[in-house]
Amino acid sequence: MSTVECDRAFLADGGEISIEDATSGANGYFCLGCGQELMARKGKVNDPHFAHLPAGGTGSRPCDYSSETYRHDLAKKLLRQLKKVRVPAVYAACPPNFHGRLPRLAEAQDVEAAIVLDERNVYLDEQGEIRFARRHRTEPFDDHRGQRVLLGRPDVIFLDAQRRPILLIEIYATHKVSEEKISRLYTLGVDAIEIFVPAHFDPVAIKKLFSVTSHTHWLYNGQQADYRFLASDSHVLANGGAPAAELEGRLSGRRETLKCRRSRVGHALRGVRNCLGRPDIEAIQGEVRTAQATGEAFTERLESERDKRDERLGAAVRARVAERRKANANQTRELAEQETTLSEAERELARRISADEEQLSQLALDLTSRIKRAEDTAESEYIGQVDAIQLERERRRNELSRIGREAAAVVSATARFSPARTELERQEGILARAAATNRRGLERAAADLRKIEQATERIDEQTAELRRIESKIA
Structure with a gap:
């Protein structure tokens, strides 16, 4: 294919x-x-x-x-935008022929950068400081007359606010990082990870890679490199760990190879050789040797005086130690007696708290019962008042209906009986006065209705207050 x-x-x-x-x-x-x-x-x-x-x-x-170039470039672009990546947990390096559990030194966590660089040459200067230089495709990187040593060209570099490197990131789609490059990372001493981008991943899936650790491995971790785990150190597994077989094959579980160590030692020797030939270093070394000889003589004199002082004070010190041990024994007995007293007081306090809780529970039950009865009484009174209001309204409607019927009868009689018109007009005046009386009665009834509605509102407020009290008790 x-x-x-x-x-x-x-x-x-x-x-x-x-x-x-x-x-x-x-x-x-x-x-x-x-x-x-x-x-x-x-x-x-x-x-x-x-x-x-x-x-x-x-x-x-x-x-x-190619597709590999596309995924590689897209991953670097996304890292520059996110400025954050999740790194895996850190485990101790596996000792030779070890098949037990390896201690976990750090949990998986997010690393955030203040500044993100990509495609930069990373090198050490004459003083052993880490420096960065832009990559020129037409100009090859050289040692600049021995003043710098190239350690690598990571795909992405995370820097903090002081522009110090905190994480180096390598991205690969087909070829993993070589042992030669890993040896340089050990020399550099900056945490470094490797992220694998599968061929079938689209931009969304590539972006999700940086929030998980399923495709991320450690190339170098300073905490792991500085920690020396022995098979007898089983007590360090209290914070968790993982079987060595489970970590086998992961870069995070790989020990520092001989090639990595040889590279680190070679770079260190190169830095030492650069410094030894400088006149100022030789003058400083002479001052150090003089200070060292003076310090050794001073130390011998102090040790001699200390031995003499110890010999003079030995008996007194032993007597004071014996006295202090006796005082400590007495204090221990007193503390034991105080502990017994405190235990009894604690039991008594627990008994009282239990009794108080029982009384409070009974009081809550009583209050709940009283609130329930008050609610039932208020509800029955409210229903009775509402029924009375409805009956009064019905009676008023019947009265008005009756008056209407009588007025209609009067009009009909007036039309049929003309001779009795005068008498009817007189009766009409009487009816008008009766109607006015009825209106006044209706107004009084309306006033009574308003009073009943106000009483109903007060009952509603009392019911709400009772419910608030019940909720506080519950």
Whole structure:
């Protein structure tokens, strides 16, 4: 099966498309690397992929942009935007022929950067300080007349606010980091991880890689490098650990190789040789030797005086120690008696607390019962008042209906009996006065209704207050 050249391409509008969503043929697809037109090949033999058109060459070097390059560049771009990555837990390096559990030195955590750099040369200067230099594709990196030693070119570098390196990140899609590069990381002494980007991952999945540790491994961890675990150190497993077999094959569980150690020692010797030939260093070394001789003589004199003082004070010190031991024994007995007294007081206090809790529980039950009875009484009174109001309204409606019927009868009688008109007008005046009387009665009834409604509102407020008391007791 042929090698897939690339599984993503640009569209004419600048968007991206995956080979799974593309249509076979040259349908407006362009290379992410060189911008030349591509053809989507989705046959039955080879894996689906984009390929440059045969007529697209112009005699220049063929485009070597691939899916691996795309994922590599996208991962670096996302890390520059996020400025955060999750690193795995740290375990102790496995001793030779060890098959037990390895202690966990640190949990998985997020590392955040104040500054993010990519594709920078990392080197040590003459003083052994870590420096960074931009990568020039046309100018090779050299030792600058022996003033710097190249330690590597990580894909991404995390720096803190003081521009100090806190994490080096290597991203790979096909080839892992070599042993030579790992040996340089041991010399540099900065935490470094390696993140694997699978071939089938889209941009969303690649972004999620930085929030989990399933595809992330340690290349170098300072805490692991400084910790020396022995098979007899079983007590350090109190904070958790993992079987050595489970960690086997992980970079986080790999010991420092002989090549890594040889590289670290070689770089250290190179730094020492650079410093030994300097006149100021030789003068400082002479001062150090003089100070060391003076310090040794002073130390011998102090030791002699200390021996004489110890010999004079030996008997007195032993007597004071015996007296102090006796006093400590007396204090121990007194503390034991106080502990017994405190235990009895604690039991008595527990008994009283239990009795008080029982009384409070009974009081809560009584209050709950009283509140329930008060609610029932208020509810029955409220229902009775509402029924009385409804009966009064019904009586008023019947009265008004009766008055209406009488008025209709009067009008009818007036129309039928003209001779009795005068008498009817007189009766009409009487009826008007009766109607006024009825209106006054209705107004009084309305006032009574308002009073009843106010009483109802007060009952509602009392009911709400009773419920608040019940909720506080509960």
